[in-house]
Amino acid sequence: MFPKGTKRKFSDSGDEPAAGDEDVNQPSSVAVRMLSSYSLQRQSLLDMSLIKLQLCHMLVEPNLCRSVLIANTVRQIQEEMTQDGTWQIMTQALSAANAAAQCSADRLVATEVLCRQTEGGVTMSTVSPQAPTSYLPGTFGMDPCWEEENGEDEEEDEDSEECGSGSEEGDSDRLVEDSRTAEQVFGTFEIKNPAPSPDPALEELFSDVDASYYDLDTVLTGMQSAPKMGPYDLLESLSSHGPSPLSSSTSCRSDLNELDHIMEIIVGS
Amino acid sequence: MLNPIQVLCSDITSLSLEPEPFASYTEADIISTVEFNHTGELLATGDKGGRVVIFQREPECKTEPYSQGEYNVYSTFQSHEPEFDYLKSLEIEEKINKIRWLPQQNAAHFLLSTNDKTIKLWKVSERDKRPEGYNLKDEEGRIKDLSTVTSLQVPVLKPMDLMVEVSPRRVFANAHTYHVNSISVNSDHETYMSADDLRINLWHLGITDRSFNIVDIKPVNMEDLTEVITAAEFHPHHCNLLVYSSSKGTLRLCDMREAALCDKHSKLFEEPEDPSNRSFFSEIISSVSDVKFSHSGRYLLTRDYLTAKVWDLNMENKPLEIYQVHDYLRSKLCSLYENDCIFDKFECAWNGSDSVIMTGAYNNFFRMFDRNTKRDVTLEASRESSKPRAVLKPRRVCQGGKRRKDDISVDSLDFTKKILHTAWHPTENIIAIAATNNLYIFQDKFN
Numbered sequence: 001m002f003p004k005g006t007k008r009k010f011s012d013s014g015d016e017p018a019a020g021d022e023d024v025n026q027p028s029s030v031a032v033r034m035l036s037s038y039s040l041q042r043q044s045l046l047d048m049s050l051i052k053l054q055l056c057h058m059l060v061e062p063n064l065c066r067s068v069l070i071a072n073t074v075r076q077i078q079e080e081m082t083q084d085g086t087w088q089i090m091t092q093a094l095s096a097a098n099a100a101a102q103c104s105a106d107r108l109v110a111t112e113v114l115c116r117q118t119e120g121g122v123t124m125s126t127v128s129p130q131a132p133t134s135y136l137p138g139t140f141g142m143d144p145c146w147e148e149e150n151g152e153d154e155e156e157d158e159d160s161e162e163c164g165s166g167s168e169e170g171d172s173d174r175l176v177e178d179s180r181t182a183e184q185v186f187g188t189f190e191i192k193n194p195a196p197s198p199d200p201a202l203e204e205l206f207s208d209v210d211a212s213y214y215d216l217d218t219v220l221t222g223m224q225s226a227p228k229m230g231p232y233d234l235l236e237s238l239s240s241h242g243p244s245p246l247s248s249s250t251s252c253r254s255d256l257n258e259l260d261h262i263m264e265i266i267v268g269s
Numbered sequence: 270m271l272n273p274i275q276v277l278c279s280d281i282t283s284l285s286l287e288p289e290p291f292a293s294y295t296e297a298d299i300i301s302t303v304e305f306n307h308t309g310e311l312l313a314t315g316d317k318g319g320r321v322v323i324f325q326r327e328p329e330c331k332t333e334p335y336s337q338g339e340y341n342v343y344s345t346f347q348s349h350e351p352e353f354d355y356l357k358s359l360e361i362e363e364k365i366n367k368i369r370w371l372p373q374q375n376a377a378h379f380l381l382s383t384n385d386k387t388i389k390l391w392k393v394s395e396r397d398k399r400p401e402g403y404n405l406k407d408e409e410g411r412i413k414d415l416s417t418v419t420s421l422q423v424p425v426l427k428p429m430d431l432m433v434e435v436s437p438r439r440v441f442a443n444a445h446t447y448h449v450n451s452i453s454v455n456s457d458h459e460t461y462m463s464a465d466d467l468r469i470n471l472w473h474l475g476i477t478d479r480s481f482n483i484v485d486i487k488p489v490n491m492e493d494l495t496e497v498i499t500a501a502e503f504h505p506h507h508c509n510l511l512v513y514s515s516s517k518g519t520l521r522l523c524d525m526r527e528a529a530l531c532d533k534h535s536k537l538f539e540e541p542e543d544p545s546n547r548s549f550f551s552e553i554i555s556s557v558s559d560v561k562f563s564h565s566g567r568y569l570l571t572r573d574y575l576t577a578k579v580w581d582l583n584m585e586n587k588p589l590e591i592y593q594v595h596d597y598l599r600s601k602l603c604s605l606y607e608n609d610c611i612f613d614k615f616e617c618a619w620n621g622s623d624s625v626i627m628t629g630a631y632n633n634f635f636r637m638f639d640r641n642t643k644r645d646v647t648l649e650a651s652r653e654s655s656k657p658r659a660v661l662k663p664r665r666v667c668q669g670g671k672r673r674k675d676d677i678s679v680d681s682l683d684f685t686k687k688i689l690h691t692a693w694h695p696t697e698n699i700i701a702i703a704a705t706n707n708l709y710i711f712q713d714k715f716n
Binding site (some may be wrong): 041042045048052059063064066068069071072073076077212 | 357359385447448464494495496497499516549550552553555603606607609612614
């Protein structure tokens with residue numbers, strides 16, 4: 001059971017110990033910061049929201065209003081996390097973790113999901129060479145806008161390194177093309193388990209995350225392909241670029257195997 | 270009017286097969302919409318199984334002063350069937366989202382019912398006479414042997430048992446990509462609108478193969494989607510005015526005279542956010558779940574997750590009145606988000622004179638607010654407290670502190686028992702409350 005929501009005061013920093021703020025730029029304090037009550041609650045809210053976006057009814061079209069509201073909430077959390085620097089710390093930690101992980105171009109699935117652009121390309125499909133990218137509010141469509149972000153050249157190098165090593169096809173053009181599609185939201189899992197050995201409490205908290213995470217694409221794909229070919233939407237449908245739910249779930253399955261492998265690496269370490 | 274809060278109760282549980290308190294019901298029996306017709310004589314309910322049940326008020330009986338007009342089942346029919354969208358491999362639910370009656374123009378009654386995708390116009394008519402005495406057919410309809418016909422007779426109409434016939438007159442299909450959440454009949458009695466998450470279409474009641482799109486908030490890129498339409502309604506008197514609400518808590522009044530596409534609003538009603546109350550759930554709880562014009566057409570009633578608000582059409586910058594429906598839930602928003610209750614869409618209703626507003630809550634509670642006296646009451650729709658002729662007892666939710674007898678604590682509220690759909694008779698103090706699969710009709714005995 002998640003902790004009860006607390007009101008976030010407009011000028012809030014009272015929840016966190018002063019030490020947390022001071023250490024914000026030191027990677028070693030990641031664990032401390034994450035354990036602070038407010039961050040933890042915020043993180044669990046973020047995870048809850050992402051799970052909700054994924055675990056929609058697949059037989060019936062998901063409720064668009066609900067999905068939009070959840071997506072807006074996620075966006076809000078991530079914006080706040082970006083602002084107070086938590087985001088950067090997490091992405092640093094995760095890119096370190098992911099450097100050890102295999103990456104494959106296959107895992108870049110052309111699906112529409114909530115897009116989390118991180119500086120280090122922190123999500124599972126880290127082969128996206130388009131780093132740095134700033135966070136862009138969630139996507140319900142294909143192409144997330146890729147914006148340049150100032151600074152963080154380190155991240156860029158790190159990412160392209162990963163890219164080079166990870167790309168099995170060795171075809172950077174193809175990677176570029178794939179990366180123009182939305183990434184899958186695997187980042188949550190990584191963020192919860194940074195490379196430094198995670199706190200057992202945290203692990204336990206998130207131990208029930210499973211591969212069903214990766215079905216997010218099929219859910220939101222269902223929404224994207226909502227512009228169906230009705231007589232009034234013919235023109236619209238021609239420009240619609242959502243893949244059918246079937247194809248995305250197929251590619252999703254191949255990803256699951258890869259991701260299982262990576263999960264083993266991270267959790268096992 | 271609410272003083273004293275005395276209501277009679279005639280408990281109608283027409284949609285469950287077994288009236289015992291612990292009988293199980295199927296999900297198809299869950300009532301999804303309730304609507305009185307314009308005279309209040311008929312009450313229609315729609316359920317998740319696509320059925321519509323119409324109740325009719327019995328004429329008052331002088332000999333029994335207390336049996337003043339109870340509602341009995343008038344007709345039941347299957348309005349929508351489950352469908353399958355083969356293109357998207359998704360089911361289309363048959364759940365009736367809304368029913369709206371047309372103003373009566375002849376002996377028959379007409380209503381519009383809609384599921385997520387298709388709107389249907391139904392004709393409800395009575396037959397209480399049948400012709401008898403045909404020359405060529407006998408009473409069972411078999412062709413007579415002509416040699417036995419020796420004289421001609423004129424068929425006469427003879428009374429028969431009342432039969433209510435329901436027939437579909439129009440099917441308005443294929444006009445909505447997203448899920449239809451509202452329909453509203455225009456005051457011109459010729460047109461109506463249907464609203465889905467992103468678009469509003471204007472129809473003529475007689476034309477099914479064409480509709481006009483009058484509002485479209487779909488962004489060019491779906492990635493940029495941050496707001497959806499949650500409810501829409503036509504003004505009760507001005508056939509050019511309509512209002513629609515959004516998931517961001519705004520209301521937009523549109524004038525169809527201004528342009529063919531009413532994307533630009535005439536008025537935008539929005540309450541400025543209170544920074545001291547801001548949380549990650551602020552937007553979700555500000556999402557308007559229902560909007561209703563007052564009978565006078567001067568005010569708007571909106572319902573968001575925790576409050577009901579009355580707006581003056583002439584004042585856009587803030588609501589006229591704010592009523593806290595269940596503010597004790599404000600500290601529980603995270604849990605309610607987790608169990609999805611925060612997305613529940615409660616409806617709201619005006620009474621006939623626009624002096625009282627009503628809306629539902631959890632634990633089968635519903636609330637009424639008197640706008641003039643500022644008094645409010647919480648009542649419960651349950652079998653235990655609703656014996657026929659019983660007076661409903663006001664309920665109270667306590668949040669700790671002094672607890673009176675019969676108070677319910679916030680933590681014991683049953684969030685699976687939610688009253689989402691309520692309706693108020695257009696002129697009298699009769700209310701219809703849908704509690705999951707049960708329909709309760711309460712009447713004010715001082716009627």
